[in-house]
Amino acid sequence: MIPFFKKSPANGQPRRLTVRILRHNPADPSSVPHLQDFAIEEAEGMTLFIALNEIRATQDNSLQFDFVCRAGICGSCAMLIDGRPGLACRTLTRDLGDTITLAPLPVFELIGDLSVNTGKWMRGTSERLQTWIHANSAPKLDALEERMEPALAEEIYELDRCIECGCCIAGCGTAQMREHFVGAIGLNKIGRFRLDPRDTRSDEDFYELIGDDDGVFGCMSLVGCHDVCPKQLPLQTQIAFLRRKMALMGLR
Known part of the structure; x- marks a missing residue:
């Protein structure tokens, strides 16, 4: 039990x-x-993660929610906080009102209460978009990795900071209406592999993956994903870049 x-x-x-x-x-x-109310006493520096653990430990041990790292790295504790997607472990109760309303993230399969199966959605999207490095031949085990310019490595790392929490999908208007929309997270992954010089796929290959209404042209540019990303990734900038690139290819 957490003190x-x-x-x-x-x-x-x-x-x-x-x-x-x-x-x-x-x-x-x-x-x-149904909505159920729990009354607790606020502690100094209390996060929603701490509040939920206190509720489960002292009031209702059947309450379902997810957590792993408690440091905003795993993305497991994402939920709707007063209607806005966010991480429970990074949300201080002092920044919220006296009544805090929590709900599970939409779009994803519900496991129970605040727990949703983001992993199933993420795996399906990764398989669909083939988000792994495609090479012409398997690398030799004793081969040195090709040198990469630091600026490019930093650009790739920026996109790799995604923790797959699902907040961007939950905050996306298109994802609410289009079942197979890959969302900002899918487009972010494609952008990351387009940058990687180790990936041998052509622009045409990437166009086949996201050059439709379930991909980059389905985005309505509502900027919801950009606003709620807990890692503050440049999601809309990335989507805009991909859209221009794919639009030019479609005109050929």
Whole structure:
């Protein structure tokens, strides 16, 4: 059990928070989606991750939500926080109101309560977009990797910082309407492999993967993905670049 240390602020007693959670277990035929309120006392430096663990430890051990790293690296604790996608482990309760409403991320398959199966969606998208380095021949085990310019390596690393939390998909209007839309995360992955000089695929190969309405031309440029990305990746910049590139290829 995680210890929770309470400390009163200098101006008085700690806040009493109401955490309102959308509950539903799809594996239980009798379960009906409903909101359930939990009252807790706010602690100094409390995050939603800490609040949820306190609720599960002291009030309802059936509450389902995900976490691994607690440091904004794994992306497991992504959820809707007052209607906006975010990471529970990086969200301080002091930045929110007295009543906090939590719900699972949309688009993804619901496991239960705040837990969704982002891994299934991410794997399916990766397989569809073939997000691995394609080479003409397998590298020799004792071969040295080809030198890469530091500036290019940094550009690739910037796109590799994605933690696959699913926030960009949950905040995407197109993903809500188009079932097979690859979203910002899929387009970000394609952009990353287009930059990698070790990948031997041509622009035409990438066009076949994302040059349609389920790819780069499906984006409505609502900038939702860009706004909610917890790693502040340049998602809209990347999508705009790919769209111009694919549009020029389509005119040939």
